[in-house]
Each structure stands twice: as C-alpha cells, then as structure tokens.
Amino acid sequence: MANKNFLAVTVEKPREKGKWHRFWDRVSRYWYHFSRNKLSVVGLAIVVLVIILAIFAPLVTPYPEHAGPFVDYKNAGQPPSAKYWLGTDPIGRDIFSRIIFAFRGALVMSILVLAIAVPVGTVFGLLAGFYHGTIIDTVIMRISDIFLSVPSLVLALAIAAVLKPNLMNSMIAVTVMWWPWYTRLVYGMASSIRNDYFVIAAELSGASKFHIIFREILPNCLSPVFTKMALDVGWVILIGASLSFVGLGEQPPTPALGQMVSDGARYLPQLWWMSVFPALAIIIVILGFNLFGDGIRDMLQSSR
Amino acid sequence: MKLGPFILRRLLLSIFVLIGLSIVIFILARVVPGDPARLALGPRAPEDVVEQLRKELHMDKSLPEQYWIWLTNALRGDLGKSLVTKRPVIEDIKEYLPATLELVFFTAIFMVFFAILLGTLAARYKDRWVDGVIRIFSYIGVSIPAFVLAVFFILIFGYAWPILPVLGRLGSQFTVARVTGFMILDSMLAGNWTAAWNAFTHLILPAIALALGGTFQEARITRSSMVDNLSKDFIAAERGYGIPERRIMFKYLLKPSLIPTVSVMGMDIAATIGNAFLVEMIFNWPGISRYGINAMLFKDLNAISGVVLIIGLIFALTNIVVDIIVAFLDPRVRLGGIRGQ
Numbered sequence: 001m002a003n004k005n006f007l008a009v010t011v012e013k014p015r016e017k018g019k020w021h022r023f024w025d026r027v028s029r030y031w032y033h034f035s036r037n038k039l040s041v042v043g044l045a046i047v048v049l050v051i052i053l054a055i056f057a058p059l060v061t062p063y064p065e066h067a068g069p070f071v072d073y074k075n076a077g078q079p080p081s082a083k084y085w086l087g088t089d090p091i092g093r094d095i096f097s098r099i100i101f102a103f104r105g106a107l108v109m110s111i112l113v114l115a116i117a118v119p120v121g122t123v124f125g126l127l128a129g130f131y132h133g134t135i136i137d138t139v140i141m142r143i144s145d146i147f148l149s150v151p152s153l154v155l156a157l158a159i160a161a162v163l164k165p166n167l168m169n170s171m172i173a174v175t176v177m178w179w180p181w182y183t184r185l186v187y188g189m190a191s192s193i194r195n196d197y198f199v200i201a202a203e204l205s206g207a208s209k210f211h212i213i214f215r216e217i218l219p220n221c222l223s224p225v226f227t228k229m230a231l232d233v234g235w236v237i238l239i240g241a242s243l244s245f246v247g248l249g250e251q252p253p254t255p256a257l258g259q260m261v262s263d264g265a266r267y268l269p270q271l272w273w274m275s276v277f278p279a280l281a282i283i284i285v286i287l288g289f290n291l292f293g294d295g296i297r298d299m300l301q302s303s304r
Numbered sequence: 305m306k307l308g309p310f311i312l313r314r315l316l317l318s319i320f321v322l323i324g325l326s327i328v329i330f331i332l333a334r335v336v337p338g339d340p341a342r343l344a345l346g347p348r349a350p351e352d353v354v355e356q357l358r359k360e361l362h363m364d365k366s367l368p369e370q371y372w373i374w375l376t377n378a379l380r381g382d383l384g385k386s387l388v389t390k391r392p393v394i395e396d397i398k399e400y401l402p403a404t405l406e407l408v409f410f411t412a413i414f415m416v417f418f419a420i421l422l423g424t425l426a427a428r429y430k431d432r433w434v435d436g437v438i439r440i441f442s443y444i445g446v447s448i449p450a451f452v453l454a455v456f457f458i459l460i461f462g463y464a465w466p467i468l469p470v471l472g473r474l475g476s477q478f479t480v481a482r483v484t485g486f487m488i489l490d491s492m493l494a495g496n497w498t499a500a501w502n503a504f505t506h507l508i509l510p511a512i513a514l515a516l517g518g519t520f521q522e523a524r525i526t527r528s529s530m531v532d533n534l535s536k537d538f539i540a541a542e543r544g545y546g547i548p549e550r551r552i553m554f555k556y557l558l559k560p561s562l563i564p565t566v567s568v569m570g571m572d573i574a575a576t577i578g579n580a581f582l583v584e585m586i587f588n589w590p591g592i593s594r595y596g597i598n599a600m601l602f603k604d605l606n607a608i609s610g611v612v613l614i615i616g617l618i619f620a621l622t623n624i625v626v627d628i629i630v631a632f633l634d635p636r637v638r639l640g641g642i643r644g645q
Contacts, residue, residue: 247601
C-alpha cells in the first residue's frame with residue numbers, strides 16, 4: 001500500500017521571533033564582535049566610568065566647590081593623602097575633584113565638535129561625490145584641501161587665538177578644522193557608490209536627487225563614518241587639552257585638563273602631583289576612547 | 305606619467321592650495337578681529353593715530369583690494385611688523401625658523417628609523433612577545449599627547465635624573481657664530497665638536513617627545529603591511545628560489561612594504577609641526593613655534609599670519625617630498641600615475 005504522503009516532508013516553519021528577541025540577537029552579535037578583543041572591553045569600561053564620573057561630578061567628588069573660585073591657604077600644596085587623594089594646589093584646591101570636573105569640559109567639547117563637524121563634513125562629501133567631476137565637486141574638495149594644508153593643531157591654535165579665549169571658541173576652532181576629514185572620507189566612497197547599479201536604477205526610476213543622496217548613497221557610507229567618529233573622540237580630547245594647555249581653552253577658575261598640567265608645570269618638582277595626575281588623567285581618558293574606538297571599528301567591520 | 309610631470313602637477317596643486325590658505329589667513333587676521341588697527345594700538349590710543357594706522361594698513365580700501373596689497377607684500381617678503389618684537393615678521397621668522405626645522409628634521413629621522421626597525425621586528429616575530437610589547441606601546445604611545453610627555457621628561461630628566469639637558473638649544477658655556485642657524489651644523493662649521501655634541505644632546509628629549517606617538521603608529525603600519533606582503537606570491541617565489549630569508553626580508557619585502565608607512569609620514573610630520581608649538585614652549589626651544597605661541601597669546605596678528613603661512617609652505621613642501629618618495633618606492637605610481645596602496 002503506497003503511502004500517498006511519503007513525499008510530504010514536514011518542514012518546520014522558522015519560529016517567528018519577537019521584535020525584542022531579534023533586537024537582542026543583534027545586540028549580542030555586536031557584543032560578540034566587540035568583546036573579542038579584551039582591550040576594547042577595557043576601553044569601554046574606562047569610557048563608561050569617565051562619563052559617569054563627569055555626569056555625577058558634584059556627587060562623587062569629595063570637594064565639589066574646589067572646581068571654582070575657592071581658596072584654602074591652610075591646606076595649600078598638600079601632597080597626596082587620605083584627605084586629599086591626589087594632593088592640593090598652591091591655593092588649597094583638591095586636585096582629584098578638579099580633574100573629575102575637568103572631564104566635563106573635555107566630554108562636552110568632543111560631543112559638540114563631532115556633532116557639528118561630522119554631519120557638515122558628511123553632507124559636503126556626499127554632494128561632492130554625487131556631483132563628481134562637476135564644478136561643485138571641485139569647489140568643495142579644493143576648499144577642504146585648503147583646510148588640510150596646515151597642520152590642524154596650528155590652524156586651531158590660530159583661530160582660537162584670534163577669537164576670545166574660552167571653551168566655546170576653542171570648540172569652534174577645532175570644528176572648523178575637523179569637518180574636511182569627513183568630507184574627504186565620504187567623498188571617496190560616495191563618488192564610487194554613485195556609479196553602482198542600484199543608484200543608477202533609482203535614478204532611472206525617477207527618484208529625486210535628495211532621495212538618491214540621502215537614501216541610497218548615505219546609508220552605504222555610514223559604517224566608516226561611525227568608525228572614524230569613534231576613533232576621533234580621543235583625538236578631539238587631545239586637541240582640546242593641547243589648546244587649554246596653551247591657555248586658549250577653558251579659562252580659570254574652571255578646571256581643564258591641559259590647563260591643570262601647564263599650571264602644575266610651573267611648580268615642578270616640589271608640587272609634582274599638580275601636573276602628573278592631570279597628565280595621567282589625560283592619558284587614561286584618551287587611551288580609553290582609543291581602545292573603545294578600535295572595538296567599534298572591529299565590530300562594524302566584522303558584522304557587516 | 306613620468307616623474308617630472310608628476311612633480312609639476314603636485315607643485316601647481318600646492319600653489320593653488322597656498323593661495324587658498326592665504327585667503328583664509330587674511331580673513332582670520334584682518335576681517336574676524338574687527339579693527340586690527342585699534343587692536344594693535346590698544347584701547348587708550350587717540351583716534352587720529354588709529355586712523356593713521358588704518359590708512360597705513362590700507363583699511364580704507366575694499367576687502368579684495370586689501371587682500372591684493374597684503375598678498376603682493378607677502379610675496380615680496382613683507383609680512384608687516386610684529387607687535388611684540390617691533391621687528392619685521394620676516395626677520396623674526398628667519399631667526400627662529402632654523403631651530404624648528406632642525407628639531408622637526410631630527411624627529412622625522414628618529415621616527416623613520418625606529419618605525420622601520422620596530423615594524424620589521426614585529427613582522428619577523430609576529431605574534432611573539434616582541435610583537436605584543438610593540439603593540440602595547442603603540443596603544444599607549446598614540447594616547448600620550450606630546451606635551452604631556454614633554455612635561456614628564458622635564459620632571460624626570462630635569463630634576464630626578466639629570467643626565468640630559470632639558471632647556472634651550474645649547475649650553476651657556478658655548479658660543480657658536482650663526483651661519484646657517486642650524487646649531488649642530490654651525491658648530492661643525494666652526495670646528496667646535498664639543499658644542500655640536502652638546503647641541504645634539506639638547507635635541508634628544510624634545511625630538512623623542514615629538515616622535516614617540518608617530519613612531520609606534522608607523523611601526524604598526526609597517527608591520528601589518530609586511531605581514532600582508534609575506535603571503536604574496538613573489539615572496540613564495542623567492543623562497544622557492546632558495547634566497548636566504550634575511551635577504552628576502554630586507555631586500556625584497558621591506559621596499560614595497562614601506563609604501564603605506566611613507567604615505568602616513570606626511571600626516572605624522574603635520575602632527576609633529578603642530579605639537580612642536582607646545583613642546584618648544586615646554587623645552588624653551590627658541591623656534592618658530594614658540595614665537596608663534598607668544599604671538600597668539602598677545603594677539604600679534606601679523607606674526608600669527610606670517611607663522612601660519614610659513615608653516616603652510618613647509619607642510620606643502622614636505623607633502624611633495626613624501627609623494628616623490630612614494631613614487632620612488634612604488635613603480636605603479638612612477639610609471640602608471642595611479643597612487644597604489
């Protein structure tokens with residue numbers, strides 16, 4: 001007796017996964033690629049710690065009022081001790097509290113600089129790439145060449161010097177020299193994606209230029225842009241610290257990392273803790289963001 | 305494309321970019337501050353004096369006219385007078401530039417030598433402890449700003465363990481007649497070898513402070529490009545011919561592997577010139593960067609624009625040199641005109 005159903009193979013339908021389940025799947029896949037390098041995890045830990053310390057600075061620091069115009073000559077120039085973990089400066093302010101508060105300026109600076117420079121640079125790069133070979137391409141790319149024709153720190157110093165020295169203007173100075181890197185990065189990708197078949201197909205089907213630039217080309221450029229962003233946070237902090245070291249960043253009494261190092265350098269070697277600890281703080285923060293950025297790069301590259 | 309037209313094209317491009325840079329500097333020094341004449345003379349100067357200086361600066365003319373006058377003067381070497389030193393800016397630049405060039409030159413030599421040495425070692429002993437140590441140092445090296453390293457050096461070698469000089473270019477016991485402005489060269493020309501050695505010891509710490517970050521980064525790039533090239537067919541062919549491993553390493557592998565390293569050299573030299581602004585300040589190195597920083601702190605606009613312009617020029621020249629070296633290393637660039645990676 002022939003079994004009429006012998007060909008019927010029961011194929012188990014893939015179980016419909018819930019939205020959360022799928023989301024969680026993706027997160028854990030990203031985490032797998034990110035955490036394969038243990039150094040990236042160390043970087044992430046440093047970054048999270050610095051951000052938390054900066055946000056809750058008034059709560060976690062022992063002497064929050066020391067991050068401003070505060071004077072206590074009785075405890076001036078104290079070496080590191082149980083009371084003042086990292087010592088005090090010549091007018092009695094706690095170095096540890098001031099370092100934590102200085103994180104705020106450094107983080108705000110890197111966030112704002114990248115929040116402005118990245119979209120501006122990306123849009124210019126997209127336009128130049130889309131209008132590849134036309135006058136628009138030439139104008140945008142030659143202007144970006146001009147901004148890349150001087151070492152970026154030199155131009156930032158010059159701009160910050162001409163403007164009034166404060167945190168806002170140092171951010172403007174760094175932003176002005178930062179966008180061309182993104183323009184160049186996106187331009188290279190956009191001008192080659194521009195000739196891919198899916199873009200030509202969209203063009204032939206009558207899609208608007210806006211749609212093609214931002215819906216077809218842009219999504220294919222985003223991964224390297226995010227990678228560069230993650231790697232750039234440390235650089236912005238470094239440039240910001242350099243500007244404030246010279247005196248062209250945040251003005252005293254508000255603490256900034258570079259400014260604390262240069263203040264402390266005047267009291268070497270007696271009050272060595274005044275410059276050594278802020279210097280170590282700069283190194284640790286930049287190292288943290290660099291390791292974190294490397295992890296993001298590995299993650300985006302291998303899960304593509 | 306032959307090498308000649310290639311260099312010519314690069315030169316033309318650089319001239320174009322430098323003209324653009326001069327416009328940016330003009331806007332920065334003459335337009336953004338509002339009234340440079342008032343700024344130069346201070347708030348208490350009488351109005352008629354300020355008015356006279358405005359005339360002298362041609363501020364009564366239109367902006368394009370002003371730019372044209374400023375540019376033609378700059379091309380003739382007239383960059384105006386410095387507010388701080390009261391001398392023509394070009395004279396100041398002539399005095400201070402050689403010290404910076406000397407420093408940057410030695411930094412570049414240090415960077416290239418150790419980058420290639422460490423990169424080759426890391427590639428040769430891939431995934432062994434040498435490679436690991438270099439990797440860790442490269443992470444740390446990139447994360448230490450040059451000025452932080454300079455402060456540490458002052459603390460260590462200035463106070464704790466004074467084996468190397470930390471301030472200036474030459475010990476005060478020496479006097480060397482200025483011929484070229486390059487201290488070591490001048491000492492040698494004078495036949496004063498102890499002075500030359502002394503000048504060299506003054507160079508060591510600032511040069512290391514400037515070079516360290518770039519050195520490890522370039523060592524990593526050299527390593528990964530050597531490791532990539534090791535699996536290429538031409539290496540397998542050479543091994544098949546029985547060429548000794550050492551000779552393959554240094555003769556056939558190193559040259560093509562250096563192309564990415566040299567390509568980022570331009571960027572690393574840019575970073576070096578930028579960082580020199582802080583490092584010269586810390587080591588009291590009498591160079592153009594220390595001069596520039598002083599100009600910036602005193603809002604000395606003529607000096608600022610002069611310094612930025614001259615640095616733009618130096619940077620353009622280094623980039624051309626880097627491109628020529630890449631062309632020399634990479635036959636694809638030399639013969640085909642594409643920039644191979």
